[in-house]
Amino acid sequence: MINQPLVSVVLVIRDIERFLPEAIESVLTQTFLDFEFLIVDFGSKDRSKEIALDYASRDQRVKVSQIAPCSYIEAKVAACTLPRSRYIAIQDADDISLPDRLNAEVDYLERNPAVGLLGGAVQWIDSVGNLIDSADDYPSENEEIQRELMVRNTFWHPTILMRRDAYEQVGGYRRVFVQSDDYDLWLRIAELYQCANLKQKVLKYRIHPQQLSFRKRKDQILCALAAQAAASLRRAGRPDPLDAAPEISPSLLVDMGVSIAEQKRSLASGYDGYIRHMFDAGNYSAVQDSIAEMLEVCQGYLDPRQVSDMHILAAEAAWKQGKIVGSLKAIGLAVQARPRVLGRPLRSLVDRVRYSFQS
DSSP states (O other): OTTOOSEEEEEEESSOTTTHHHHHHHHHTOSOOOEEEEEEESSOSSSHHHHHHHHHHHOTTEEEEEOOSOOHHHHHHHHTTSOOSSEEEEOOTTOEEOTTHHHHHHHHHHHOTTEEEEEEEEEEEOTTSOBOOOOOOOOOSHHHHHHHTTTSOOSOGGGOEEEHHHHHHTTSSOTTOSSOHHHHHHHHHHTTSEEEEEEEEEEEEEOOTTSHHHHTHHHHHHHHHHHHHHHHHHHTTOOOGGGTOSOOOHHHHHHTTOOHHHHHHHHHHHHHHHHHHHHHTTOHHHHHHHHHHHHHHTTTSSOHHHHHHHHHHHHHHHHHTTOHHHHHHHHHHHHHHOGGGGGTTHHHHHHHHHHHHHO
16 A cells, blocks of 8 residues: 555544543654554543544644444444554553654564564553552563463553554454453464563553543453453364353353352452552542452452451551541451451551541
8 A cells, every 4th residue: 555654553532531632642752653543532522532633633644533432342443444554553542652662662573573462561650640660570472471371461452563464364352352352352363473572661551540441340350251261262172152242241151161259269359459559559549449349249259368458458548548437447347357467567557547536
């Protein structure tokens, strides 16, 4: 195709005006220049579409499309039909690509033609851009990625640069995945191509309670289990039931070999990780809400230590918000779940709460 850029950067947006300008500018200020920027709005009611159109009026690389209101996965499927370039880069509307991201990623794929999927390391930031401690332990080499990918997602979705041929060969994102659609895609690409992660940080990844992974965490965890189970079935030479499934449900997972107990354990582990990320980001109200949700969803599958630890974290979150009574209630629930907890770090929290009352 004449004058077709080497890279198509794909971004889907809806009601994300708070973070959108910074995300767009992070792409437009890349040191790599040979790209088009495809932005698809799927039903914004705020100024997101207007913001994108304003950038398009000032930079010919930006092309804005509007589709009817739909789900996030349907929007991504639609957006990824647009590129005609060699590579597809994923950008999320609340994250910030670092200036050399595309340059480093394109250079790597150009030098490694067997690699179909490439990601990179990230730096976590909070809702206002402050840096958060983050341990990026994702593997970088294909052999380790292939091994670990069967038990966890080893890529940060908004760091991805993939070959368009690889994306199209495996059928792209699948609509049955209302969450973890990226993980399912990586597993299918990894069956045909090598994969890699750059060790250098290529993106600032924003942690905030409005992001989809936090608001849809239960669905995300169950869908991740479905992606893993489907990959195991394919590798065993058996049909993938998700090709024809209308939705991913606990009963479907059981049919795929994932017991209810395993589902609950995975939910507990997934909630725990999300909650601690939110705590590190200072989203203390979201921490308390998510703990309540976790305890309800995973009831009967948490041991006393897990229940107590969550109540301790809820007490800490309440205390940091100045909610002394709420903190005391959470302390009581922690002790009720596991009385010996009084001999652990909880004692320091109790002392701080007591001091707050005396002050």
